[in-house]
Amino acid sequence: MPAAVETLGLTRRFGDFVAVQGLDLTIRRGEVFGLLGPNGSGKTTTIRMLTGLLPPSGGRATVVGHDVATGSERIRRAIGYMSQRYGLYDDLTVAENLRFYSSVYGVLGPTRRAVLDAHLESLGLSARRDQLAGTLSGGWKQRLALACATAHKPEMLFLDEPTAGVDPAARRAFWETIYAMARGGTTILVTTHYMDEAQRCQRLAFLSRGHLIGVGTPDEITRQFNQPTIEDVFIALQQADEARA
Amino acid sequence: MSFRERLRRWPFWPMLWKEFIQMRRDRITFGMMTVLPAVQLLLFGYAIQTDVRNLPMVVYDQSRSAESRLLAETLVNTDVFVIVGEVASDAAVRVAIERGDARAALVIPPDYARQIAQGAPATAQLIVDAADPQTAGAALSGSQLAAQARGVAILTERIGAAPVSPVDLRVRPWYNPSQRSAVFIVPGVIGILLTLTLTIITSTAIVRERERGTLEQLVVTPIDKTSLMLGKLVPFVLVGYVQMTVVLALGRLIFDVPMRGSLPLLYALTLPFILASLGVGLLVSTVARTQGQAFQLSFFFMLPNILLSGYIFPREAMPEPAQWIGLALPLTYYLEILRGIMLKGIGVLPVAGEVAALVVFAVALVAVSVRRFHKTIE
Numbered sequence: 262m263p264a265a266v267e268t269l270g271l272t273r274r275f276g277d278f279v280a281v282q283g284l285d286l287t288i289r290r291g292e293v294f295g296l297l298g299p300n301g302s303g304k305t306t307t308i309r310m311l312t313g314l315l316p317p318s319g320g321r322a323t324v325v326g327h328d329v330a331t332g333s334e335r336i337r338r339a340i341g342y343m344s345q346r347y348g349l350y351d352d353l354t355v356a357e358n359l360r361f362y363s364s365v366y367g368v369l370g371p372t373r374r375a376v377l378d379a380h381l382e383s384l385g386l387s388a389r390r391d392q393l394a395g396t397l398s399g400g401w402k403q404r405l406a407l408a409c410a411t412a413h414k415p416e417m418l419f420l421d422e423p424t425a426g427v428d429p430a431a432r433r434a435f436w437e438t439i440y441a442m443a444r445g446g447t448t449i450l451v452t453t454h455y456m457d458e459a460q461r462c463q464r465l466a467f468l469s470r471g472h473l474i475g476v477g478t479p480d481e482i483t484r485q486f487n488q489p490t491i492e493d494v495f496i497a498l499q500q501a502d503e504a505r506a
Numbered sequence: 507m508s509f510r511e512r513l514r515r516w517p518f519w520p521m522l523w524k525e526f527i528q529m530r531r532d533r534i535t536f537g538m539m540t541v542l543p544a545v546q547l548l549l550f551g552y553a554i555q556t557d558v559r560n561l562p563m564v565v566y567d568q569s570r571s572a573e574s575r576l577l578a579e580t581l582v583n584t585d586v587f588v589i590v591g592e593v594a595s596d597a598a599v600r601v602a603i604e605r606g607d608a609r610a611a612l613v614i615p616p617d618y619a620r621q622i623a624q625g626a627p628a629t630a631q632l633i634v635d636a637a638d639p640q641t642a643g644a645a646l647s648g649s650q651l652a653a654q655a656r657g658v659a660i661l662t663e664r665i666g667a668a669p670v671s672p673v674d675l676r677v678r679p680w681y682n683p684s685q686r687s688a689v690f691i692v693p694g695v696i697g698i699l700l701t702l703t704l705t706i707i708t709s710t711a712i713v714r715e716r717e718r719g720t721l722e723q724l725v726v727t728p729i730d731k732t733s734l735m736l737g738k739l740v741p742f743v744l745v746g747y748v749q750m751t752v753v754l755a756l757g758r759l760i761f762d763v764p765m766r767g768s769l770p771l772l773y774a775l776t777l778p779f780i781l782a783s784l785g786v787g788l789l790v791s792t793v794a795r796t797q798g799q800a801f802q803l804s805f806f807f808m809l810p811n812i813l814l815s816g817y818i819f820p821r822e823a824m825p826e827p828a829q830w831i832g833l834a835l836p837l838t839y840y841l842e843i844l845r846g847i848m849l850k851g852i853g854v855l856p857v858a859g860e861v862a863a864l865v866v867f868a869v870a871l872v873a874v875s876v877r878r879f880h881k882t883i884e
Contacts, residue, residue: 312726337728348723352531353524364520365727409723 263326265448270320280306282471295462296452302468304452341410345422351395366413400431420451456492469502517729521737543752558644562590563610564602571619586648609635681849688761693844694817696753708787709800746780766851778864782836785871792878811837839863
């Protein structure tokens, strides 16, 4: 079985600015993979290229076995995507948001209702099914966004800073759900600012100013860079890289 | 996959379902559908009066005779003038016109009645505030009418029988015999209203999804851009038809605008115009980045529509370049269809060329917008 994500020299320029520079990355199936880096390091641009939102300026990438340049429609069917802005319709209810996104992914037919009800139940959203999404708090919005991104049971899930602005209890519950999905075989690529979340990932990649400066398990990385915590590694790598700039 | 199965799985359906729910919950759209047509109709129907009537006139009567009073009365009988006061000097005439109290002044010299009695040509003066040429034109034709009527009456008295004019040119005003502006304007209100609201709501609809981040979410789903765009368009077709119905009904009730042709035909021929207007909105939405920009661009598009389509001003009177611009506006063609069916009661044949033009506009605009819309978020 091919890797979930494989990139070779993946590059994206915006005019003269190079947002992502020659990225080589392999993500294995069923892995919870963290993409770390300061603001502007190229995390979101990388996710956008892998999900087909942005065409790469150079290099190659395959996602769940399809080339992003030629197979973007097949990739879209196989992945789920949750952005920092959640992409929910504030004037639709919880159940309507879920019904809309899942129908677009082709979740239809006589069993749809049962499938969606079970999905809402598993994320604890049943009691709020008729509430307008615009009136939900941050944590519930995040949970609904996750529900919408996963109702079609994607092979791979892209999460772009999914827990920004969410309280600690909701963050913990969110990660438990993510792990349950990974155990079920879903590959997960997550970007984050929170170091405790980075610690929860099976493997990590560090980006700074558009290029990869380190990759490995959290333990490997702390040992490799001889630092007590991931956060120290993060700061040290960033300072070193910026000193080279 | 069979065609039926593919049709059932077409992402257009969920898109349409979502748009209808959003429309039902959005009060602004509902207001646009009902209140806006009514307001526009009243505004344009009452305010735009190209037929000049009841011009305020002062009379400076130095003759003070039965003859001079008859002349003033004849002018009033044309409906063009209404007497708002008597003045007693040339200076007072000037003051009344300068202050805008009067748009015309009838000055009758002291020897007016005596000249008529002697059979000499009698002279009186009508001063007109001709700053507005439309007023001047109306005053001119009104005064000629009055002078002719008085002349005929005086001659009849003198020779004991009505004189026979050697040439009798009779004007028959077809379609709008009483020449009311509302009859001309109200059909146009339908066209202007559809252009305005459909362009604005379509252009802001897609840009709104972009601003809220839902477009980014949609773009990563397997939805195709045709479904996305059609799902947005179809509900607005309905909005257009509701607006049109409101204007037609109120135009009938309030302004007594006739419907001489076939109503189903009018509804059918409106579809290509609605699609063309939606196409303009879609095109705007592929250019504009914010709702504000979309609104401004749509509004910019409105100006030539109001001025150059023949909505108020006849296109025949415009310089040629302005006429060419008018030919590039779908509204120009639609107005011919609207007025043709409503006022002249024509069928489809006399406006076949206009219908063809609208179909071309609709297909081209929608196709170009769908092509321009990329499923990426650069």
